[in-house]
Amino acid sequence: MNKPFTLTGGAKIGNANASFPFANLSVDKDVLKINASFVGNLIFQPKDIISIEPYTKIKLFGQGIKINHRIGTYNSTVIFWSFKTPDYVISEIKKVGFLDNINNIESNAEASIIRRQEQGGFPIKKPVAIIFVVLWNILFLSDIIPFFLHLNNERNLIGNGVRMAIGLLLITSLLTLISGGFRKMILKEGVYLDDIYRFVMFIIFVSSLMLIFIKEHNFIK
Secondary structure, eight states: OOOOOOEEEEEHHHHHHHHEEEEEEEOSSSSSSEEGGGGEEEOOOGGGEEEEEEEEEEETTTTEEEEEEOOOOOOSEEEEOOSHHHHHHHHHHTTTTTTTTTOOHHHHHHHHHHHHTTSSSSBHHHHHHHHHHHHHHHHHHHHHHHHHHTTSSSSOOOOHHOOOOOOOOHHHHHHHOOHHHHHHBBBOTTTTTHHHHHHHHHHHHHHHHHHHHHTTOOOOO
């Protein structure tokens, strides 16, 4: 049995991008997975693949593979970027036997993969994502609109609304990291902490820095 092939890089799914090192490619003889954190978590069986072709946008900095597939719930544009040449990546995928496998997966595993595919590639449940985006926009607009319409005496664009929006992002990320119950509530079936861990840690780091920056520059009184 050939050893599974894994590679860290970046990914483009539709118009969304996950830069290096927030995407991971994992391939064995039965499945090919692209884990691009919140940009998308995709899983393919050999029968789902039409072709895997080299994709080069800018040599050295824009090399990757383009996966042409049959999954209707996934975006048609699926590209995985890495610092390896496209020919090398494709050859490694061939070595594990994925492209030559005639879908020799047990029925239970296949059913689980199909359920994940039917949910689409975005890892967060759609209602949760909608609620978060609505709350985020309301909090930001509660500062932006009064500032530009001169409805308050504050000279700073950053007020309670912006601080609460960043705080919401930080708290959500922390709960995702430490609470299994919270993850079960917001993540789709089959998506686990390992699939989004790097990006969650990045969000915690960035949002914490933003709150510290706001405080240090006297935006918080």
